[in-house]
Amino acid sequence: MLGLGALGVVAGKSIQGGLDSVLSPIQRLDPTGLAALIPGDYFRIYTVTSGYPLETDADYRLTVDGMVDTPRVLTVADLQAMPATSMVRTFQCVTGWQVPNVHWTGVKLSDLLGVVGVAKGATALRFESFDGVYTESLTLAQAARPDVIVAYSMLGGAVSREHGGPVRLYVAPMYGYKSIKWLSRITVVDTVEPGYWEHYGYAVDGWIGRSNGY
Numbered sequence: 549m550l551g552l553g554a555l556g557v558v559a560g561k562s563i564q565g566g567l568d569s570v571l572s573p574i575q576r577l578d579p580t581g582l583a584a585l586i587p588g589d590y591f592r593i594y595t596v597t598s599g600y601p602l603e604t605d606a607d608y609r610l611t612v613d614g615m616v617d618t619p620r621v622l623t624v625a626d627l628q629a630m631p632a633t634s635m636v637r638t639f640q641c642v643t644g645w646q647v648p649n650v651h652w653t654g655v656k657l658s659d660l661l662g663v664v665g666v667a668k669g670a671t672a673l674r675f676e677s678f679d680g681v682y683t684e685s686l687t688l689a690q691a692a693r694p695d696v697i698v699a700y701s702m703l704g705g706a707v708s709r710e711h712g713g714p715v716r717l718y719v720a721p722m723y724g725y726k727s728i729k730w731l732s733r734i735t736v737v738d739t740v741e742p743g744y745w746e747h748y749g750y751a752v753d754g755w756i757g758r759s760n761g762y
């Protein structure tokens with residue numbers, strides 16, 4: 549690691565400036581150059597439990613409840629019957645790896661909230677995973693963005709079990725930890741409750757390029 553670090557610093561000095569415009573913010577701001585040396589543009593599959601929980605399309609249910617007018621329990625087919633939103637974006641983990649040009653399709657979180665109706669006094673969302681452990685949060689203002697989706701398609705097909713299928717969240721403007729996998733429940737609440745990694749120090753507002761020290 550020491551050897552790689554030194555190499556990163558040397559290479560960083562000689563290429564700084566010229567390559568600056570094509571480097572992502574995380575690479576530009578990484579003083580050691582180590583982030584740029586993490587090999588490959590591929591996903592690391594993460595789970596905080598001992599494995600990958602399994603729900604088939606037929607089993608899967610998404611509960612939307614809390615401070616809403618009409619709580620709902622939705623199937624994958626229900627989500628697929630709603631207006632679809634697609635985007636192609638760089639996926640960025642806060643630890644430095646990234647995957648460019650990832651295709652996503654799903655339902656805008658704001659459309660989903662429109663279906664249940666958000667009650668007066670609500671300010672935030674709490675997300676749960678059917679892994680039974682991972683949680684996340686967003687403010688309602690963040691959830692209103694068009695680039696925040698409840699995704700059932702990723703990388704050109706259904707979201708795989710490893711990637712958090714059949715349904716995961718995708719918060720495009722924030723680091724990967726906000727994009728909770730195996731999404732099972734969205735509860736509308738009146739205060740932001742920090743998510744799983746946020747108890748270990750990650751920023752609740754996980755904006756790419758301007759949070760977590762970047």
Ligand SMILES: Nc1nc2c(c(=O)[nH]1)N[C@H]1C(S)=C(S)[C@@H](COP(=O)(O)O)O[C@H]1N2
Nearest residue numbers: 591592593594595596641682711724725729
């Ligand atoms: N349920 C759950 N969701 C999760 C995680 C996790 O461990 N469990 N890891 C997060 C982190 S830190 C990242 S970078 C991405 C990684 O997505 P991937 O496993 O599809 O590569 O998922 C996020 N969502």
Ligand SMILES: [Mo]
Nearest residue numbers: 641642724725
């Ligand atoms: Mo991450």
